[in-house]
Amino acid sequence: MKLSGAQILLECLRQEEVTHIFGYPGGAVLPIYDAIFDCHDIKHILVRHEQGAAHMADGFARSTGKVGVCLATSGPGATNLVTGIATAYMDSIPMVAITGQVRTSAIGKDAFQEADITGITMPITKHNFLVKKVEDLAGVLAEAFYIARSGRPGPVLVDIPLDVSKNQIEFDPASYSKQVIIPSYKPASPSSRIPELQIRKAATLIAEAQRPVLYVGGGAIASGAQEEVTALAERTNILTTTTLLGKGAIDETHSLSMGMLGMHGTAYANHAVNQADLLIAVGARFDDRVTGNVDKFATGAKIIHIDIDPAEIGKVIQPDVPIVGDVKAILAELLKHVAPRPADAWNDTIMEWKRRFPLSYPDDGKLYAEYAIQQIGEMFDHDCIMATDVGQHQMWAAQYFKCRRPRQWVTSGGLGTMGFGLPAAIGAQFGNPDKRVICLSGDGSFQMMTQELMTATVYAQPVVTVIINNKSLGMVRQWQEMFYSERYSQVDLQASPDFVKLCEAYGGVGLRATTPAELRDALVKAKAVTDRPVVIDCVVPTEENVYPMIPSGQTVSEMLVKTDLELVKASVHADGSEWSFSHEEAVLAQYVEVANAVALEATEA
Amino acid sequence: MTNTMSTSIVAQLQQQHTITALVENHAGVLARVAGLFARRGYNIESLAVSVTDKEEISRMTIVVGGDHRVLEQITKQLNKLVEVIKVVDYTETAAVERELALIKVNAEPKDRAEIMQVVEIFRGRIIDMSDKTFIVEVTGSTDKLDKITHLLESYGIRELVRTGIIAMARGAKTASRSGRDGE
Numbered sequence: 001m002k003l004s005g006a007q008i009l010l011e012c013l014r015q016e017e018v019t020h021i022f023g024y025p026g027g028a029v030l031p032i033y034d035a036i037f038d039c040h041d042i043k044h045i046l047v048r049h050e051q052g053a054a055h056m057a058d059g060f061a062r063s064t065g066k067v068g069v070c071l072a073t074s075g076p077g078a079t080n081l082v083t084g085i086a087t088a089y090m091d092s093i094p095m096v097a098i099t100g101q102v103r104t105s106a107i108g109k110d111a112f113q114e115a116d117i118t119g120i121t122m123p124i125t126k127h128n129f130l131v132k133k134v135e136d137l138a139g140v141l142a143e144a145f146y147i148a149r150s151g152r153p154g155p156v157l158v159d160i161p162l163d164v165s166k167n168q169i170e171f172d173p174a175s176y177s178k179q180v181i182i183p184s185y186k187p188a189s190p191s192s193r194i195p196e197l198q199i200r201k202a203a204t205l206i207a208e209a210q211r212p213v214l215y216v217g218g219g220a221i222a223s224g225a226q227e228e229v230t231a232l233a234e235r236t237n238i239l240t241t242t243t244l245l246g247k248g249a250i251d252e253t254h255s256l257s258m259g260m261l262g263m264h265g266t267a268y269a270n271h272a273v274n275q276a277d278l279l280i281a282v283g284a285r286f287d288d289r290v291t292g293n294v295d296k297f298a299t300g301a302k303i304i305h306i307d308i309d310p311a312e313i314g315k316v317i318q319p320d321v322p323i324v325g326d327v328k329a330i331l332a333e334l335l336k337h338v339a340p341r342p343a344d345a346w347n348d349t350i351m352e353w354k355r356r357f358p359l360s361y362p363d364d365g366k367l368y369a370e371y372a373i374q375q376i377g378e379m380f381d382h383d384c385i386m387a388t389d390v391g392q393h394q395m396w397a398a399q400y401f402k403c404r405r406p407r408q409w410v411t412s413g414g415l416g417t418m419g420f421g422l423p424a425a426i427g428a429q430f431g432n433p434d435k436r437v438i439c440l441s442g443d444g445s446f447q448m449m450t451q452e453l454m455t456a457t458v459y460a461q462p463v464v465t466v467i468i469n470n471k472s473l474g475m476v477r478q479w480q481e482m483f484y485s486e487r488y489s490q491v492d493l494q495a496s497p498d499f500v501k502l503c504e505a506y507g508g509v510g511l512r513a514t515t516p517a518e519l520r521d522a523l524v525k526a527k528a529v530t531d532r533p534v535v536i537d538c539v540v541p542t543e544e545n546v547y548p549m550i551p552s553g554q555t556v557s558e559m560l561v562k563t564d565l566e567l568v569k570a571s572v573h574a575d576g577s578e579w580s581f582s583h584e585e586a587v588l589a590q591y592v593e594v595a596n597a598v599a600l601e602a603t604e605a
Numbered sequence: 606m607t608n609t610m611s612t613s614i615v616a617q618l619q620q621q622h623t624i625t626a627l628v629e630n631h632a633g634v635l636a637r638v639a640g641l642f643a644r645r646g647y648n649i650e651s652l653a654v655s656v657t658d659k660e661e662i663s664r665m666t667i668v669v670g671g672d673h674r675v676l677e678q679i680t681k682q683l684n685k686l687v688e689v690i691k692v693v694d695y696t697e698t699a700a701v702e703r704e705l706a707l708i709k710v711n712a713e714p715k716d717r718a719e720i721m722q723v724v725e726i727f728r729g730r731i732i733d734m735s736d737k738t739f740i741v742e743v744t745g746s747t748d749k750l751d752k753i754t755h756l757l758e759s760y761g762i763r764e765l766v767r768t769g770i771i772a773m774a775r776g777a778k779t780a781s782r783s784g785r786d787g788e
């Protein structure tokens with residue numbers, strides 16, 4: 001059968017079991033869109049901005065575990081994908097981005113809408129391809145999908161010149177093979193040989209540890225290792241903390257879960273890591289938002305580092321026992337070697353920290369972001385998918401939205417891309433028609449991708465966006481307050497559109513909440529809407545800050561926490577049993593009227 | 606692995622390593638490798654790229670500065686590039702390292718005999734001559750090339766070009782058969 005490159009492309013996508021393409025047409029992809037015109041089994045979603053397409057493919061991938069696919073024309077279409085591709089790259093999300101390119105004979109001649117997108121995306125893709133002739137297309141696509149999903153996943157870009165998608169050749173779809181062999185690319189896989197010796201060493205360290213902590217990252221989600229992570233925690237009674245991307249690798253309501261660690265992690269998780277004598281890092285990469293000052297991070301701990309990417313081992317911290325491989329397969333094997341360990345004094349110490357330093361926010365009848373997030377969880381039975389934007393609201397969501405399972409949490413961690421939330425939520429909704437999808441956004445972030453509300457309306461996707469409206473670029477405001485002497489520079493967002501009317505203008509349902517009761521009401525109403533997007537403008541105080549906080553590049557001893565009474569700087573003694581509170585006048589003067597009282601009470605306790 | 610104390614100590618002191626990457630002979634591979642070095646802040650001291658006995662494979666010899674950990678990261682990051690087939694580190698291996706230089710040096714009639722002697726001692730060749738200049742071709746280790754360059758400087762060097770180091774392990778071992786990280 002004679003097929004054009006464009007038809008071959010769709011055949012290959014079919015073979016890869018692609019169900020959705022998020023895309024936007026243009027000159028260089030006209031043959032592809034002509035083929036899409038006849039294609040009824042793969043759904044093309046017409047977005048409003050190519051960045052939205054990339055984030056939708058990403059949200060689809062994060063929430064389903066499948067490869068997300070986006071499509072854009074050459075030049076500006078392709079460059080509009082860049083932020084989305086970089087976002088996926090930083091978080092190791094499997095994605096195939098397809099771009100049109102000017103015809104091969106025009107490449108390099110500054111043709112209309114020519115951009116060297118393979119050159120541009122080289123540092124933000126796992127790999128990319130420029131297809132020079134139609135004969136190569138099917139092979140390249142097979143490689144692209146294989147590279148995107150295997151090993152440490154990541155985005156792959158395939159650039160297809162106009163003539164390549166137009167030209168016809170004899171093509172038999174049955175000849176397409178998903179089993180690709182690339183001699184120069186041999187990633188670890190679930191079936192790779194298990195490094196037995198390393199696993200025994202790890203088991204020995206676990207058996208000998210007095211104060212072990214399990215530190216779990218996005219790699220555990222990518223390899224589907226939640227059962228193994230939970231089993232390891234339960235067998236050994238080791239308390240477990242996750243990174244921002246590891247959320248859901250263990251049920252966060254589990255008694256062994258300490259929630260998130262790092263800059264805005266829970267005080268107890270950070271104290272536990274800081275005082276651990278063994279840190280078991282699982283699919284995590286010792287990011288600076290986790291470690292703060294690396295030289296002072298978990299200094300007393302031996303480190304077991306399990307990761308599929310050999311380059312992560314030793315990149316930031318030199319582990320005592322490195323184990324390269326698929327996290328799920330490695331943990332399954334490790335479980336055969338570790339003996340049950342009862343909860344002991346170390347567990348009690350951490351539980352005590354948990355009791356002393358709970359997450360907290362004011363209980364004064366006002367509407368706070370933290371409350372809104374808790375209510376969302378409850379209203380949707382902790383079963384909804386939670387996509388977020390970037391800023392304070394994201395950190396509060398990380399703290400207060402308790403993930404029960406993996407792939408429930410969709411957030412831009414590595415790149416921290418404002419504007420990610422709404423399109424990612426829409427992508428997740430396409431991938432999970434039976435689940436409710438919430439987008440938790442900020443008044444700043446929401447305005448970066450608002451136009452995708454239209455996409456949600458057109459395709460009747462009932463994504464519920466809750467805008468934590470603090471009338472400010474809150475996270476930046478917080479840093480200016482704390483580290484730039486309250487010199488608030490360009491963070492005031494007083495003038496925003498009326499989000500309720502805005503959503504209505506896009507054909508969705510707009511609601512506003514200014515009190516806890518109104519918020520509960522709005523959520524009930526939102527839940528009842530199932531055929532269009534909903535936006536809840538959730539108006540909260542401007543001056544709230546995210547705590548705990550370890551200021552950038554610092555250590556646990558600089559951690560600021562909120563106690564029942566006030567915000568204080570809390571540290572615990574190295575033996576893990578005593579408490580002392582201190583405060584730094586410069587940063588905390590406005591908060592610490594009663595800090596002395598707290599300190600007194602604490603030392604007596 | 607053949608370890609000679611002296612090579613490893615020298616390498617440690619100089620913090621320079623010679624590595625060889627066998628790569629798919631595709632357009633853009635050089636850009637990927639060079640981009641990786643630039644992006645991650647690794648310093649390329651020299652880089653030589655050429656074909657190999659297999660048409661579809663190119664060989665890059667890269668001299669990099671940095672300590673042991675930097676070298677380990679470079680090796681691992683290179684291996685992550687899809688088109689990199691294998692990376693060999695010659696730091697701890699007995700290897701032959703060679704570089705070629707072309708030096709256009711002032712050659713006044715009164716200096717010619719002296720220059721020819723210097724070239725002779727370094728087993729170089731004079732491959733071009735004008736009434737004012739010689740072009741000297743010399744092959745050898747980086748050190749040797751540095752030395753002859755230094756000696757010729759007193760006559761006035763008009764132009765200098767060096768190929769960058771290429772390296773090969775001594776004995777029967779080949780880059781395509783020796784061990785690779787992670788295999």
Ligand SMILES: Cc1ncc(C[n+]2csc(CCOP(=O)(O)OP(=O)(O)O)c2C)c(N)n1
Nearest residue numbers: 391392393416418442443444445473474475
């Ligand atoms: C695309 C992009 N531009 C700028 C930033 C820097 N930045 C990080 S958080 C933030 C403020 C976010 O404000 P908002 O969305 O209102 O959330 P809030 O912090 O108020 O909850 C900014 C500007 C970013 N992360 N992404």
